[in-house]
Amino acid sequence: MKIGLALGGGGARGIAHLGVWQRLQELGIPVHCIAGTSIGAIAGAIIAAGRVDAALAWCAEPDWKKLPKLVFGNQLSSKALMRGRRIEELLGELIGARDFGSLALPFAAVATDFHTGEAVVMREGDVLSAVRASMSIPGVFRPVERDGHVLIDGQLVEPVPVAACRAMGAEKVIAVDINPPNSTVAGKPWAKVNIVDVLVGTISIFNREMTRRAFAADKPDELIRPSVGDVWTLDFRHADRLVAIGREAVDEELAQRLGQ
Secondary structure (H helix, E strand, O other), X not given: OOEEEEEOOOHHHHHHHHHHHHHHHHOOOOOOEEEEEOHHHHHHHHHHOOOHHHHHHHHHOOHHHHHHHHHOOOOOOOOOOEOOHHHHHHHHHHHOOOEXXXXXXXXXXXXXXXXXXXXXXXXXXXXXXHHHHHOOOOOOEOOEEEOOEEEEEHHHOOOOOHHHHHHOOOOEEEEEOOOOOOXXXXXXXXXXXXXXXXXXXXXXXXXXXXXXXXXXXXXXXEEEOOXXXXXXXXXXXXXXXXXXXXXXXXXXHHHOOOOO
């Protein structure tokens, strides 16, 4: 049976995806293809490129080393708060591979066509631009022009890309949903909420409803929901804990049903 792994969006909480993958491998659960949206596309590309250990090493670095690559040097754009150049450099370091054809596993990144509102599933060509498009939060990161499309965050149309996995031939889909059910800017008092929080929080509310409807129409065969609701979407300071939460979620929600 061909098993697909659908990795959902949710900002920094997506580091939990790496813990999920790590535990699936330890349990001997095979994965034949991966589809990712937003941070799920980043994690999916890292996994497909065989770069999980390198990514975990980056996660283990102290904040003063890694946060500047995420926050500073991102000049304003006429289309968004950030051009995302530093993010693009970081993606290159983490993923390594430049072309879909060089990945060890079949992989798809999902973005949204800004003009039509339709999902665009990318499986060929440049990996980095595909991932960068998939994570282009409207108003935060500048949209990506690729293959005749202007692309923004895939969470707007396919928050957890179950359909993309099935289109890749998956007969069974394991979905990982990291968008918490009842929080937008977890842990932040309203007085400290800024414009980015408002934009990301609004998308989170929209995503929860989209995910609910998508799962009603096309329910994944297995659903893993790591307990990451207390982590703010853009807070990358909890990497080690998020990896551990991802591992625990597999044991809590999947391993028992498989008799492990």
